[in-house]
Amino acid sequence: MITEEIGALSDTVEEAAPVEACTKCTACNTVCPVARSTEIFRGPKFLGPESERYRSQPEAAVTAGLDLCSGCKLCEVTCPSQVTIQEYIRRAQNKGAQEKGRTLRDWVLGHTRLLSRFGSMTAPLANFGNRNPAVRWLMERVLGIHRERPLPRYQWLTFERWFKRHPHPANARRTVAYFYGCWVNYNERRLGEQVVAILERNGIDVIVPKQQCCGIPAVVNANMDLARTYGVENVRRLSGLPADVDIIASSTSCGLMLKHDYSHLLDIPGAEQVGARVYDICEYLWMLHEAGELNRDFQPVKTRLLYHAPCHLKSHGIGYPAMRLLRLIPGVELEEVDEGCCGISGTFGVKVEKYDLSMKIGSRLFAAVKAAGSDAVLADCETCRMQVEHGTGSHSAHPIDILARAYGHG
Amino acid sequence: MKADIAVVGSGLAALIATRTLQQAGRSPLLIWPGLTSLYFTYATVDVLGYADPTTAEPVEQPEAAIGQLIADHPDHPYALAGLDALRDGTALLIDWLRAAGFTWQGSLARNLLLPTAIGTPKPSCLVPASMAAGDLRRDEPIVFCGFAGYQDFVPELAASNLSRWWGRGDQAVRAIRVPLPGFDGTRLFTSIDLARSFEDDGFRREVAGRIRQQIPADGVRIGVPAVLGLTHDMDVHSGFMAEVGHPVFEIPTLPPSVLGLRLFDRLRKHIQESGVEIIWAAPAHAAEVSGGRCDRIFLKSAGREQPIDARAYVLALEDTVDGALRAGVHTVSDPFFHRSLASHAVPTERTDESLFNPQPFASIGYPVTDRLQPRDDEGGPLAGNVFVAGGAIAGYDPVGSKSRGGLAIATGYRAAKEAMAA
Numbered sequence: 001m002i003t004e005e006i007g008a009l010s011d012t013v014e015e016a017a018p019v020e021a022c023t024k025c026t027a028c029n030t031v032c033p034v035a036r037s038t039e040i041f042r043g044p045k046f047l048g049p050e051s052e053r054y055r056s057q058p059e060a061a062v063t064a065g066l067d068l069c070s071g072c073k074l075c076e077v078t079c080p081s082q083v084t085i086q087e088y089i090r091r092a093q094n095k096g097a098q099e100k101g102r103t104l105r106d107w108v109l110g111h112t113r114l115l116s117r118f119g120s121m122t123a124p125l126a127n128f129g130n131r132n133p134a135v136r137w138l139m140e141r142v143l144g145i146h147r148e149r150p151l152p153r154y155q156w157l158t159f160e161r162w163f164k165r166h167p168h169p170a171n172a173r174r175t176v177a178y179f180y181g182c183w184v185n186y187n188e189r190r191l192g193e194q195v196v197a198i199l200e201r202n203g204i205d206v207i208v209p210k211q212q213c214c215g216i217p218a219v220v221n222a223n224m225d226l227a228r229t230y231g232v233e234n235v236r237r238l239s240g241l242p243a244d245v246d247i248i249a250s251s252t253s254c255g256l257m258l259k260h261d262y263s264h265l266l267d268i269p270g271a272e273q274v275g276a277r278v279y280d281i282c283e284y285l286w287m288l289h290e291a292g293e294l295n296r297d298f299q300p301v302k303t304r305l306l307y308h309a310p311c312h313l314k315s316h317g318i319g320y321p322a323m324r325l326l327r328l329i330p331g332v333e334l335e336e337v338d339e340g341c342c343g344i345s346g347t348f349g350v351k352v353e354k355y356d357l358s359m360k361i362g363s364r365l366f367a368a369v370k371a372a373g374s375d376a377v378l379a380d381c382e383t384c385r386m387q388v389e390h391g392t393g394s395h396s397a398h399p400i401d402i403l404a405r406a407y408g409h410g
Numbered sequence: 411m412k413a414d415i416a417v418v419g420s421g422l423a424a425l426i427a428t429r430t431l432q433q434a435g436r437s438p439l440l441i442w443p444g445l446t447s448l449y450f451t452y453a454t455v456d457v458l459g460y461a462d463p464t465t466a467e468p469v470e471q472p473e474a475a476i477g478q479l480i481a482d483h484p485d486h487p488y489a490l491a492g493l494d495a496l497r498d499g500t501a502l503l504i505d506w507l508r509a510a511g512f513t514w515q516g517s518l519a520r521n522l523l524l525p526t527a528i529g530t531p532k533p534s535c536l537v538p539a540s541m542a543a544g545d546l547r548r549d550e551p552i553v554f555c556g557f558a559g560y561q562d563f564v565p566e567l568a569a570s571n572l573s574r575w576w577g578r579g580d581q582a583v584r585a586i587r588v589p590l591p592g593f594d595g596t597r598l599f600t601s602i603d604l605a606r607s608f609e610d611d612g613f614r615r616e617v618a619g620r621i622r623q624q625i626p627a628d629g630v631r632i633g634v635p636a637v638l639g640l641t642h643d644m645d646v647h648s649g650f651m652a653e654v655g656h657p658v659f660e661i662p663t664l665p666p667s668v669l670g671l672r673l674f675d676r677l678r679k680h681i682q683e684s685g686v687e688i689i690w691a692a693p694a695h696a697a698e699v700s701g702g703r704c705d706r707i708f709l710k711s712a713g714r715e716q717p718i719d720a721r722a723y724v725l726a727l728e729d730t731v732d733g734a735l736r737a738g739v740h741t742v743s744d745p746f747f748h749r750s751l752a753s754h755a756v757p758t759e760r761t762d763e764s765l766f767n768p769q770p771f772a773s774i775g776y777p778v779t780d781r782l783q784p785r786d787d788e789g790g791p792l793a794g795n796v797f798v799a800g801g802a803i804a805g806y807d808p809v810g811s812k813s814r815g816g817l818a819i820a821t822g823y824r825a826a827k828e829a830m831a832a
Contacts, residue, residue, distance in 0.1 A: 025445075025449065025450055025665055025666070026600065026602075026665060026666045027444075027445040027449050027450075027666065029600070029602070029666070030449065030602050030666045030671060031445075036606070039597065039599075039603070042598075076691070077444075077690050077691040078444060078445045078691075079444055079445070080443065080444035080445045080446075081444070082444065082693065256712055258713075259712040259713030259714075260712040260713055275712075275713040275714070276713055276714040278713055286411070287411075290411065290412050314690040314691055315690075315691055315712060316711060316712045317689060317690065317691045317692030317709060317710065317711030317712055317716065318411075318689065318692075318711055318712075318716065319411070319439070319687050319688065319689040319690075320687060323687070324687070335683070336682060336683060338679050338682055338683065
């Protein structure tokens with residue numbers, strides 16, 4: 001039973017849960033992967049709604065412990081009263097950074113797009129440096145990037161530039177816009193190529209509007225102003241698309257920013273209308289399937305796969321469309337490995353003081369993946385894939401990779 | 411999204427309905443509004459603890475007492491669901507618990523009488539094996555063991571309350587406290603933190619040793635708060651018992667419920683691994699009805715409302731914890747059909763000032779037909795393919811009568827059977 005605030009004195013129930021809706025049930029603390037792994041973290045209940053009652057605009061922010069929140073949002077997924085626990089933590093952390101400043105490292109990690117652009121432009125050198133122990137030692141000392149954390153490999157040819165030369169198909173039934181995100185653009189162009197090929201296989205023309213970083217690295221590195229700047233730019237560009245053009249994202253967290261966080265956490269005007277048009281790639285393909293429009297001309301793919309559901313996918317509230325889709329492919333053996341958060345949480349597990357914690361959070365997943373054995377571990381989120389590969393030595397891929405193979409685009 | 415049968419909810423009723431559908435070869439979709447009541451409640455399966463709320467006489471034989479209840483009150487949810495649904499649903503749960511790796515004890519024939527954390531007796535029907543040694547119908551003396559700094563279990567309180575009514579003499583109940591390694595009093599901790607610590611062999615052995623030192627005599631049993639492990643609880647319990655050298659039983663404490671977490675997490679995982687899809691974090695909040703049937707319900711997913719088109723729906727909601735009912739100042743309404751389920755001139759009419767009296771709000775819910783469909787004012791179904799299960803059914807107080815678990819089983823099972831036929 002959700003009880004409205006008595007002050008309103010009407011029978012219309014508030015849809016957004018205020019901080020008073022928290023009943024202190026502690027459900028969030030029990031599922032929090034960080035609280036499970038370190039006793040120094042006081043948990044989402046305390047840092048979110050409980051502390052929120054004592055926070056006010058004129059007072060200085062109390063930030064102790066806030067940086068240990070990895071931003072996985074499982075607390076919000078779990079809350080039976082729909083309290084926006086994460087948003088309280090992020091706002092307080094952001095206010096603290098505004099008052100006290102932030103580290104160079106957090107500034108850099110918040111500017112993922114800038115960093116990736118630089119990495120891509122200098123690809124051979126950047127990749128060499130990222131794998132060179134001396135450089136990594138220096139990066140750890142100067143920047144606070146843990147030396148054992150594998151960093152993504154940059155590619156010189158970006159997805160943007162690849163797509164410019166990509167010919168559009170004739171006779172498309174409809175058009176979608178692809179929000180490819182920084183990862184596809186600078187690190188895994190192949191995934192973007194597969195997304196385009198699969199959509200085209202289904203008679204859909206893909207357009208790629210000019211876009212900015214979705215802003216999630218900035219949000220989790222306490223730079224909400226930067227995230228809002230990015231978000232405003234993206235909303236402006238995506239709002240300009242024709243009304244019948246849906247927006248597709250292949251990164252779980254970029255998609256969640258566009259769908260939900262722009263309008264809620266960042267309060268960007270017009271974001272709600274854009275968010276309502278955004279679909280995760282697998283969510284979209286499953287909709288095609290239900291409408292009888294999915295091309296099911298699949299070649300068998302004989303493979304044994306595990307699926308790890310990213311925490312942010314749970315926040316989408318769409319179930320696991322990737323599992324449904326892949327089960328349509330003959331030969332695919334697919335099992336879910338349900339061991340919760342992988343621990344990396346974007347840039348969280350990259351940081352020198354968080355690396356060990358990040359690996360400890362993921363240890364249950366790593367053990368289960370190793371015990372089950374598979375040809376690949378699938379995850380929709382790129383940093384989950386990095387973490388699974390690092391923690392288990394197994395190959396990890398986006399579910400789209402298997403679908404592309406079934407279409408002969410492997 | 412399309413589905414065969416959509417089950418909305420996350421408590422025991424939702425789990426039983428989902429399992430029933432799965433066992434019958436159907437493809438249920440489980441929709442989670444947030445965490446389950448199992449995280450807050452006792453997590454024993456209470457079928458009927460008190461038949462008559464005006465007396466404090468606990469029910470000894472739940473199956474027989476429910477037979478009588480059905481005969482006396484043909485409108486009671488147990489009567490609507492039927493005794494067979496309770497029997498078959500209970501058998502299904504017991505099989506499922508075994509398949510998911512649990513050892514539970516008890517049967518519908520006879521209730522156990524177990525001590526609560528404050529030393530009062532509580533009738534329960536099915537309980538984890540780690541609780542069973544606490545049965546108060548047995549005579550062995552009890553030592554309540556608390557842990558220094560842990561505030562949710564006060565062994566002296568439990569001992570003084572129990573010795574007052576138990577009638578086994580002055581020496582039959584004692585209280586001890588032991589300090590815990592690593593919990594030095596400066597740190598705030600919950601039962602969950604303790605349960606995780608008990609999974610560590612060194613920690614467990616150290617605590618067992620400290621308890622053994624304080625209890626030299628044989629022939630006693632030791633009651634500890636339910637913190638003996640979260641995921642490997644049965645190993646923790648048997649190891650701990652061997653190390654302490656006496657029978658040990660667990661006593662549930664305040665939320666978050668360690669027993670509930672164990673039960674829910676393992677059953678959820680088991681059902682998910684066997685192929686049932688769960689949609690997390692999506693409160694369901696509206697139903698579209700036409701021609702006497704529900705065409706779809708809507709979930710609040712990120713970015714937009716997501717329609718779920720199923721052949722039938724089981725609303726296995728829990729009333730007080732998962733937003734199944736929305737309480738305004740004067741009315742309580744439901745989020746699906748937007749009907750008023752109760753109205754009050756002032757909000758205080760739905761509560762009793764004494765916390766431990768039966769609370770009027772506890773029995774607010776959907777009036778249902780004899781097939782568990784939500785009922786309109788004329789007594790007919792609001793939608794022919796929607797069935798209600800669990801705490802959101804009107805007309806009973808799951809807390810006062812200690813029947814939450816049994817009704818979740820009976821109505822969850824029956825609603826699933828009806829949904830298959832709809």
